[in-house]
Structures are given as structure tokens and as C-alpha cells.
Amino acid sequence: MSGFVVTMDRRRHPRLILELPMHLQFLDGLLVDGITRNVSLDGMFLETSTFFSSVIVGEEGIFDIQTTTRTSSLPFEVVRTDATGLGLFIPRDNGIFAYAVSLESPREILSRLTGC
Secondary structure (H helix, E strand, O other), X not given: OOOOOEXXXXXXXXXXXXXXXXXXXXXXXOEEEEEEEEEEOOEEEEEOOOOOOOXXXXXXXXXXXXXXXXXXXXXXXXXXXXXXXXXXXXXXOOOHHHHHHHHHOOHHHHHHHHOO
């Protein structure tokens, strides 16, 4: 299965272990680069090389994600912080995030995420 693992716990959607470079821009102007460690239909965990003590749960921003047809800017909200990175909720994306992730992962893994 190409090193992909799907995990499930108390969250609404299963997580797909997937590494993608990501660049976040917070509403206050802070820029954060990192690598996703897991993604789901409505969120991701972004591992960062620096602990951002100024980032708190509830902060918002945007990130860009590339699909085959366009680059989309999507909103995020911080739902978790720890020494290794940030847990992000992705609201109101109309399926764009899930679609972009599907381009990076095998079809059978995406079907596990969506249940289809």
C-alpha cells in the first residue's frame, strides 16, 4: 500500500498518514512552514521544526493547496498545539482539500476516507 496507513480514533473522520509540504499564513501575518503528518476530510496535523509558543488554539489563517486545475486558498483554525506542531481544522472548503489530497494518495486509500 505504498506506505500509507489509515488510522481511526474518536475523530469524525479517519486520518491518512501523508507527508505534504504546507505553508500557513495566520491572520496576524505569522508565516509557518511544515510537513503534514496526517490528513483527514476536515483537518490535518502539521509538523513544524519550531515550537510557536505564540500560536494558540482558535487562531485562524489560510493556506494554499494545488489541484490539477488551480491553486485554492483555504481557511484553517488551530485546534491543537504541541511541541511537534499544530492540529488544524479546515472548515468550509467545499471538498477542495479532500480532492487535493486524493491526487497525492492511492484511490483505495481515498475510498477509506470517504466511505465510497
